[in-house]
Amino acid sequence: MKSGQIRIAFDLDDTLIIQNAGYVEKIVQYKLLTKIFKVEKLRLGTKEIFQFFEEENCELWIYTTSYRSIRYIKWLFLVHGIKLNGIVNQDIHKKNVSLTILKYPPAFNIDIMIEDPTAFV
Numbered sequence: 001m002k003s004g005q006i007r008i009a010f011d012l013d014d015t016l017i018i019q020n021a022g023y024v025e026k027i028v029q030y031k032l033l034t035k036i037f038k039v040e041k042l043r044l045g046t047k048e049i050f051q052f053f054e055e056e057n058c059e060l061w062i063y064t065t066s067y068r069s070i071r072y073i074k075w076l077f078l079v080h081g082i083k084l085n086g087i088v089n090q091d092i093h094k095k096n097v098s099l100t101i102l103k104y105p106p107a108f109n110i111d112i113m114i115e116d117p118t119a120f121v
């Protein structure tokens with residue numbers, strides 16, 4: 001990480017992946033392959049917000065409590081034309097955080113964590 005660069009992490013479920021969302025991002029790369037290796041839909045606006053933070057020279061990470069594989073999460077964003085700088089899933093979280101909490105962004109030097117409101121209830 002370059003000095004002064006802000007690392008922002010997004011949650012997946014109910015933040016970027018909304019069940020039965022009416023408006024979702026279009027797949028832009030590897031369209032045929034996604035028919036075989038299916039991916040979930042990303043909430044409409046995801047690309048715009050990632051592009052904005054990228055232009056602001058921020059690092060973009062995913063931090064999820066789910067067990068989706070790193071390979072799958074990379075693939076999910078790649079087909080939408082988004083390159084991630086880092087991914088934390090539940091496996092990586094458990095290996096690095098001994099506290100019994102669902103997420104601990106400081107363990108991964110994450111400056112800003114973007115969550116859905118239900119994460120706090």
Ligand SMILES: [Mg+2]
Pocket residue numbers: 011012013014015115116119
């Ligand atoms: Mg969530």
